[in-house]
Amino acid sequence: xxxxxxxxxxxxxxxxxxxxxxxxxxxxxxxxxxxxxxxxxxxxxxxxxxxxxxxxxxxxxxxxxxxxxxxxxxxxxxxxxxxxxxxxxxxxxxxxxxxxxxxxxxxxxxxxxxxxxxxxxxxxxxxxxxxxxxxxxxx
Amino acid sequence: xxxxxxxxxxxxxxxxxxxxxxxxxxxxxxxxxxxxxxxxxxxxxxxxxxxxxxxxxxxxxxxxxxxxxxxxxxxxxxxxxxxxxxxxxxxxxxxxxxxxxxxxxxxxxxxxxxxxxxxxxxxxxxxxxxxxxxxxxxxxxxxxxxxxxxxxxxxxxxxxxxxxxxxxxxxxxxxxxxxxxxxxxxxxxxxxxxxxxxxxxxxxxxxxxxxxxxxxxxxxxxxxxxxxxxxxxxxxxxxxxxxxxxxxxxxxxxxxxxxxxxxxxxxxxxxxxxxxxxxxxxxxxxxxxxxxxxxxxxxxxxxxxxxxxxxxxxxxxxxxxxxxxxxxxxxxxxxxxxxxxxxxxxxxxxxxxxxxxxxxxxxxxxxxxxxxxxxxxxxxxxxxxxxxxxxxxxxxxxxxxxxxxxxxxxxxxxxxxxxxxxxxxxxxxxxxxxxxxxxxxxxxxxxxxxxxxxxxxxxxxxxxxxxxxxxxxxxxxxxxxxxxxxxxxxxxxxxxxxxxxxxxxxxxxxxxxxxxxxxxxxxxxxxxxxxxxxxxxxxxxxxxxxxxxxxxxxxxxxxxxxxxxxxxxxxxxxxxxxxxxxxxxxxxxxxxxxxxxxxxxxxxxxxxxxxxxxxxxxxxxxxxxxxxxxxxxxxxxxxxxxxxxxxxxxxxxxxxxxxxxxxxxxxxxxxxxxxxxxxxxxxxxxxxxxxxxxxxxxxxxxxxxxxxxxxxxxxxxxxxxxxxxxxxxxxxxxxxxxxxxxxxxxxxxxxxxxxxxxxxxxxxxxxxxxxxxxxxxxxxxxxxxxxxxxxxxxxxxxxxxxxxxxxxxxxxxx
Ligand SMILES: Cc1cc2nc3c(=O)[nH]c(=O)nc-3n(C[C@H](O)[C@H](O)[C@H](O)COP(=O)(O)OP(=O)(O)OC[C@H]3O[C@@H](n4cnc5c(N)ncnc54)[C@H](O)[C@@H]3O)c2cc1C
Ligand code: HEM
Ligand code: SF4
Ligand code: FES
Numbered sequence: 001x002x003x004x005x006x007x008x009x010x011x012x013x014x015x016x017x018x019x020x021x022x023x024x025x026x027x028x029x030x031x032x033x034x035x036x037x038x039x040x041x042x043x044x045x046x047x048x049x050x051x052x053x054x055x056x057x058x059x060x061x062x063x064x065x066x067x068x069x070x071x072x073x074x075x076x077x078x079x080x081x082x083x084x085x086x087x088x089x090x091x092x093x094x095x096x097x098x099x100x101x102x103x104x105x106x107x108x109x110x111x112x113x114x115x116x117x118x119x120x121x122x123x124x125x126x127x128x129x130x131x132x133x134x135x136x137x138x139x
Numbered sequence: 140x141x142x143x144x145x146x147x148x149x150x151x152x153x154x155x156x157x158x159x160x161x162x163x164x165x166x167x168x169x170x171x172x173x174x175x176x177x178x179x180x181x182x183x184x185x186x187x188x189x190x191x192x193x194x195x196x197x198x199x200x201x202x203x204x205x206x207x208x209x210x211x212x213x214x215x216x217x218x219x220x221x222x223x224x225x226x227x228x229x230x231x232x233x234x235x236x237x238x239x240x241x242x243x244x245x246x247x248x249x250x251x252x253x254x255x256x257x258x259x260x261x262x263x264x265x266x267x268x269x270x271x272x273x274x275x276x277x278x279x280x281x282x283x284x285x286x287x288x289x290x291x292x293x294x295x296x297x298x299x300x301x302x303x304x305x306x307x308x309x310x311x312x313x314x315x316x317x318x319x320x321x322x323x324x325x326x327x328x329x330x331x332x333x334x335x336x337x338x339x340x341x342x343x344x345x346x347x348x349x350x351x352x353x354x355x356x357x358x359x360x361x362x363x364x365x366x367x368x369x370x371x372x373x374x375x376x377x378x379x380x381x382x383x384x385x386x387x388x389x390x391x392x393x394x395x396x397x398x399x400x401x402x403x404x405x406x407x408x409x410x411x412x413x414x415x416x417x418x419x420x421x422x423x424x425x426x427x428x429x430x431x432x433x434x435x436x437x438x439x440x441x442x443x444x445x446x447x448x449x450x451x452x453x454x455x456x457x458x459x460x461x462x463x464x465x466x467x468x469x470x471x472x473x474x475x476x477x478x479x480x481x482x483x484x485x486x487x488x489x490x491x492x493x494x495x496x497x498x499x500x501x502x503x504x505x506x507x508x509x510x511x512x513x514x515x516x517x518x519x520x521x522x523x524x525x526x527x528x529x530x531x532x533x534x535x536x537x538x539x540x541x542x543x544x545x546x547x548x549x550x551x552x553x554x555x556x557x558x559x560x561x562x563x564x565x566x567x568x569x570x571x572x573x574x575x576x577x578x579x580x581x582x583x584x585x586x587x588x589x590x591x592x593x594x595x596x597x598x599x600x601x602x603x604x605x606x607x608x609x610x611x612x613x614x615x616x617x618x619x620x621x622x623x624x625x626x627x628x629x630x631x632x633x634x635x636x637x638x639x640x641x642x643x644x645x646x647x648x649x650x651x652x653x654x655x656x657x658x659x660x661x662x663x664x665x666x667x668x669x670x671x672x673x674x675x676x677x678x679x680x681x682x683x684x685x686x687x688x689x690x691x692x693x694x695x696x697x698x699x700x701x702x703x704x705x706x707x708x709x710x711x712x713x714x715x716x717x718x719x720x721x722x723x724x725x726x727x728x729x730x731x732x733x734x735x736x737x738x739x740x741x742x743x744x745x746x747x748x749x750x751x752x753x754x755x756x757x758x759x760x761x762x763x764x765x766x767x768x769x770x771x772x773x774x775x776x777x778x779x780x781x782x783x784x785x786x787x788x789x790x791x792x793x794x795x796x797x798x799x800x801x802x803x804x805x806x807x808x809x810x811x812x813x814x815x816x817x818x819x820x821x822x823x824x825x826x827x828x829x830x831x832x833x834x835x836x837x838x839x840x841x842x843x844x845x846x847x848x849x850x851x852x853x854x855x856x857x858x859x860x861x862x863x864x865x866x867x868x869x870x871x872x873x874x875x876x877x878x879x880x881x882x883x884x885x886x887x888x889x890x891x892x893x894x895x896x897x898x899x900x901x902x903x904x905x906x907x908x909x910x911x912x913x914x915x916x917x918x919x920x921x922x923x924x925x926x927x928x929x930x931x932x933x934x935x936x937x938x939x940x941x942x943x944x945x946x947x948x949x950x951x952x953x
Contacts, residue, residue, distance in 0.1 A: 005952050007949055007950040007952065008949045008950055009478060012944065012949055013944075013949070014687070014688055015688065015942065016662060016686045016688040016689075017687075018946060021948060021949050021951070021952060022886040022948055022950075022951060022952070023951075023952050023953075024953060025947075025953075026331075028637060030949060033662075034661060034662040048702070049704075050704065051700075051704045054695075054696070054700060054704075055665075055692070056665045056668060056669070056688070056690075056691065057688065058660065058662050058663055058664045058665070058668065059661075059662065063665040065691065065692040065700055066700070066702065068530070068665070070665075072505045073267040080295035100952070118358065
């Protein structure tokens with residue numbers, strides 16, 4: 001059963017911005033989109049561990065401040081051509097208050113922050129729906 | 140000299156087709172004719188197509204002039220503007236103008252264009268009713284928009300929709316009344332017409348389709364439109380755009396053969412062998428015209444005939460149409476639907492993304508295409524259509540586009556690599572891919588503007604610009620793309636266009652820019668947001684509120700992020716001069732916060748590296764106490780001013796280089812610029828401060844100061860260019876400030892001074908900063924004005940608690 005922990009209110013986070021939450025599993029970045037949705041990811045870029053909370057948010061992606069990888073806020077996946085994934089953390093918004101639910105610790109991984117490189121195996125990324133998109137961005 | 144006297148050519152109609160003919164003629168036979176042009180409008184020749192963009196505020200009237208008055212003078216062409224020709228006497232071979240002027244001709248060219256069709260409605264002559272044909276009409280519409288009135292447009296075709304959209308963009312509530320059940324029914328099939336109506340409705344236009352207009356209401360001026368079903372649409376401005384008909388009055392009165400238009404043969408000659416016709420006023424083999432592409436062909440043939448060459452024959456090419464509404468992509472060519480059993484339709488539909496494509500095939504050939512939402516392959520289909528290519532082998536996949544039909548599958552979008560050299564890229568001007576590639580290679584072109592200038596591709600309606608750009612990047616390699624491409628994927632517009640619109644339409648928020656210019660995304664992306672934030676900041680100093688979330692982390696946190704997520708802190712050391720007290724404070728900070736590395740930077744100041752984000756405000760507080768402020772080492776803004784010791788200490792010094800450097804730094808600190816901006820001042824030409832690889836350098840000499848600009852010591856080393864030598868320090872400040880301001884206003888975001896100077900040329904920079912003294916002083920004044928809003932230490936503000944959330948974590952959980 002997931003345990004939901006209150007971490008703050010929506011207004012604590014600027015629109016198109018992020019704040020961090022320190023947890024025993026490592027730092028979590030909590031993002032707020034322009035539509036006031038809230039997403040959370042472990043605050044480590046799948047590339048070289050950059051702090052995603054410091055990136056520029058637009059739509060439902062964040063661009064890492066270190067080398068510009070684009071990370072999907074929903075899935076934690078990097079967008080092509082880059083490959084990799086940071087773990088998403090379940091987040092929900094109830095009456096303006098933000099709750100997180102940390103995932104159970106993965107098998108064989110201890111506490112602390114040393115696990116990042118392990119996430120490169122969350123592939124493959126290609127989504128079948130992408131094969132017909134001729135222009136990428138729609139209109 | 141007594142050569143054969145030149146023949147006299149008189150041109151009636153100073154419009155697009157007439158002047159293109161004159162241009163072609165001057166190229167073929169510059170000395171053959173003495174040319175006189177009459178134009179009813181008071182303007183030199185302009186690009187009528189672009190009136191839609193002027194109305195929408197994307198261009199200014201000056202931007203759409205094709206040939207300025209100087210061009211006529213330089214080519215020996217006599218121009219009478221605002222003086223319509225009233226009569227032709229074919230027997231005497233003269234024309235008579237409204238001014239009374241009578242001019243004889245050996246050859247006469249009629250290029251009088253079209254008149255707007257006017258429906259037989261009561262009230263048409265009321266003030267407030269306008270057509271959409273020339274600059275005067277646009278001016279009337281703009282005046283109405285400014286007065287905050289409501290508009291109704293009669294006609295839902297190409298012209299009517301562009302008028303409606305332009306007025307909407309100017310903030311007017313706009314309704315469109317259209318006789319047919321779907322929009323643009325001559326260019327679009329029913330489904331595409333519906334998609335278009337849906338999109339335009341979402342953008343705030345109201346539609347009355349299948350609606351017959353009955354009467355323009357109002358007694359002293361237009362107050363609205365009454366429909367046949369009794370409904371009334373209130374409006375202060377009524378725009379009539381239901382179609383055009385050839386302007387043949389003169390020709391008819393002169394007794395020329397006139398049907399719907401002035402009848403011309405394949406040689407563009409009318410029934411009178413001395414009189415030629417081109418453009419929308421003519422009829423060729425029963426056809427009349429309403430788009431520019433065939434007119435350019437006519438101009439070529441006509442010019443070549445006038446030049447005495449007999450082999451040229453005009454033939455109407457197949458035509459394609461696009462709608463010039465930013466962010467709405469429509470393409471159509473040929474047959475719109477299958478008309479009988481021999482025709483087949485291929486249809487692709489993605490309703491979620493609003494994409495619709497239809498190809499009409501007959502006997503394994505493309506005979507028509509209608510596209511909505513994704514028109515990237517329009518040029519390819521049009522090519523297949525014009526070449527009557529056999530598409531049996533492509534059929535299965537061709538609806539997905541060239542990249543997919545081609546079995547080698549190279550990827551998304553227009554595949555310019557796979558495009559044949561003969562593919563026509565610019566429909567308006569008939570320019571092929573091969574011609575563009577050849578011009579790029581032969582002339583070393585690197586920007587869209589240059590390609591436009593050299594090939595005319597993209598210079599009429601501009602819809603093919605993105606393909607031209609793709610060809611440019613493909614031909615020259617990647618480097619160009621970043622420089623010349625549009626802002627980002629959210630828009631097809633380039634930096635310069637966006638900036639122009641921000642000014643002309645007085646757009647003052649990012650949302651306003653994105654809405655007005657039809658951005659594809661609601662909140663932009665990592666590329667356009669920082670750029671727009673800067674452009675707005677530069678355009679509206681003191682008014683625009685900076686958006687921190689649209690800044691890269693360094694500018695948001697006022698410190699430089701390092702590879703481990705910690706930050707570095709660089710306090711300003713004015714002109715590279717420091718004191719024992721400052722050094723002591725820095726040492727204390729380093730101890731107190733256990734800062735791992737303290738280093739002297741390349742910019743004559745000290746860097747504290749490895750500070751945690753949450754420590755930043757406390758570190759700044761201590762530095763502030765010792766009188767130190769942010770050095771903006773993280774900013775696209777003024778960085779450092781390096782100096783040498785100059786006359787203060789050096790035996791070679793000619794001026795007080797240190798003092799001047801400090802004055803420059805005091806003048807410029809805090810400014811935001813397109814990219815970082817570094818200065819240096821050396822006390823003599825030995826140049827110990829290395830001023831010749833800076834964005835702006837000053838080298839002191841006995842007689843004064845040499846100002847040099849556009850240098851760069853980065854990856855691409857570039858020495859500065861000499862701007863000017865001045866005698867006094869105050870002049871250095873004025874020239875340097877003006878140069879900086881003009882760079883701020885003209886360079887694209889993330890363009891350093893070195894590539895900017897290379898792109899616009901030193902002549903331009905000198906013209907703006909040195910030769911135009913009034914312009915320089917004005918630019919300097921604008922700079923001083925904008926500085927009044929930014930010279931507050933951002934560190935001190937944050938020490939006092941501003942943006943506190945930036946430096947604190949939200950929570951800690953177990
Ligand atoms: C708003 C708008 C948008 C358009 N968009 C597109 C587009 O996207 N793509 C496209 O292909 N086409 C477009 N067109 C159509 C295109 O502009 C015309 O096809 C083209 O301008 C016709 O050229 P022309 O030389 O025949 O006529 P014009 O350019 O109209 O020139 C005729 C000139 O002759 C002058 N004149 C008339 N009678 C006399 C006289 N007696 N004495 C002296 N001068 C006289 C007129 O004042 C006028 O200046 C658009 C037109 C408009 C109005
Ligand atoms: C007799 C001649 C010279 C004298 C007296 C002289 C003096 C100086 C002084 C006083 C400085 C320190 C300036 C300051 O930071 O305030 C300096 C720096 C410097 N000089 Fe010279 N210089 C001379 C010749 C040259 C020459 C010929 C070169 C290059 C070829 C040169 C290159 C430099 C450079 C690059 C620096 C900056 C070094 C740094 O930032 O660490 N100098 N010089
Ligand atoms: S540039 Fe000239 S004045 Fe300045 S330190 Fe070097 S030698 Fe002396
Ligand atoms: S660490 Fe995120 S892009 Fe390199």
